[in-house]
Amino acid sequence: MPRLSRWYIRAGLVHFLLGFTVGALMLANKGVPFYPAAWRWLPVHIELLFMGWVVELTLGVAFWIMPRFWRKPRRGNETGAWLAFLFLNVGIWMVVAGSLWPLTSWGKTAVFGGRLLEAAAAVAFAVHIWQRIVPRNFIPPAHKQ
Amino acid sequence: MPTLTRWFLKSAFLYLVGALLLGVLLAANPLFPLPDFIRFMGPVYFHLFMVGWISQMIFGVVYWMFPIVGRENPRGNELLGWLTYICLNAGLLLRVVGEPAVALRPGTGVGWVLVISAVLQWLGGLFFVLNSWQRVRERGKL
Numbered sequence: 139m140p141r142l143s144r145w146y147i148r149a150g151l152v153h154f155l156l157g158f159t160v161g162a163l164m165l166a167n168k169g170v171p172f173y174p175a176a177w178r179w180l181p182v183h184i185e186l187l188f189m190g191w192v193v194e195l196t197l198g199v200a201f202w203i204m205p206r207f208w209r210k211p212r213r214g215n216e217t218g219a220w221l222a223f224l225f226l227n228v229g230i231w232m233v234v235a236g237s238l239w240p241l242t243s244w245g246k247t248a249v250f251g252g253r254l255l256e257a258a259a260a261v262a263f264a265v266h267i268w269q270r271i272v273p274r275n276f277i278p279p280a281h282k283q
Numbered sequence: 284m285p286t287l288t289r290w291f292l293k294s295a296f297l298y299l300v301g302a303l304l305l306g307v308l309l310a311a312n313p314l315f316p317l318p319d320f321i322r323f324m325g326p327v328y329f330h331l332f333m334v335g336w337i338s339q340m341i342f343g344v345v346y347w348m349f350p351i352v353g354r355e356n357p358r359g360n361e362l363l364g365w366l367t368y369i370c371l372n373a374g375l376l377l378r379v380v381g382e383p384a385v386a387l388r389p390g391t392g393v394g395w396v397l398v399i400s401a402v403l404q405w406l407g408g409l410f411f412v413l414n415s416w417q418r419v420r421e422r423g424k425l
Contacts, residue, residue, distance in 0.1 A: 154408065155409065158408035161401075162405035165398075169400075170394045195341065
């Protein structure tokens with residue numbers, strides 16, 4: 139498993155545990171109320187588990203198992219995938235922070251900026267992975283010389 | 284495919300079927316007279332799908348496919364894997380019962396079912412992370 143996949147998947151596991159913790163607290167509060175404002179955390183729960191867990195794990199595994207080239211660099215130009223990791227994680231935490239104060243102007247700005255970064259992450263990762271979605275025995279033009 | 288993975292995947296498909304059947308009931312509720320508890324099953328529908336189906340599929344495939352960690356215990360601590368399975372499923376099934384019960388009879392002590400459900404599911408998640416963390420590694424080691 140390459141280093142970048144390990145970063146993606148470990149970040150995903152951390153987000154998973156945080157998202158599960160928030161969810162467990164909300165569920166327990168539904169049964170035996172102890173914190174009236176627990177529902178404020180619902181967007182955080184969703185963000186951590188959708189973007190932070192499912193998307194992050196998916197990108198990490200995709201970077202790992204998608205076809206590699208016969209010659210180095212085996213995974214092509216990795217810049218887009220690394221940028222995606224950075225954008226995605228900064229974006230997730232901006233959305234999380236903004237979601238906790240949704241009525242403030244900085245909260246709205248943080249959510250907007252976070253969503254922009256998440257979209258940029260998707261673009262960057264797609265640019266990287268596009269070159270690797272190829273048939274068996276494909277030789278990229280750069281390797282033909 | 285290891286035994287634990289087969290349990291995860293087969294359970295996941297049962298939850299998928301259950302979630303989609305519950306979706307049918309939720310959609311039918313405004314059209315036909317159905318038992319009262321059905322209208323409180325919205326969150327259960329969503330979590331049967333996301334926890335029972337998607338998370339459980341991921342757990343099973345991670346346990347199966349991620350790099351192995353050694354010759355004796357190639358997939359980490361198998362007991363922790365089984366505890367993940369038991370806690371997650373027991374917690375989720377308790378939620379199926381507890382969620383409508385709490386909505387229909389608030390303040391009767393039945394709320395503790397949801398507390399137990401939350402703790403069990405959280406423990407299942409914790410055990411999964413603990414067992415999977417060591418398997419996020421460069422390559423399988425024998």
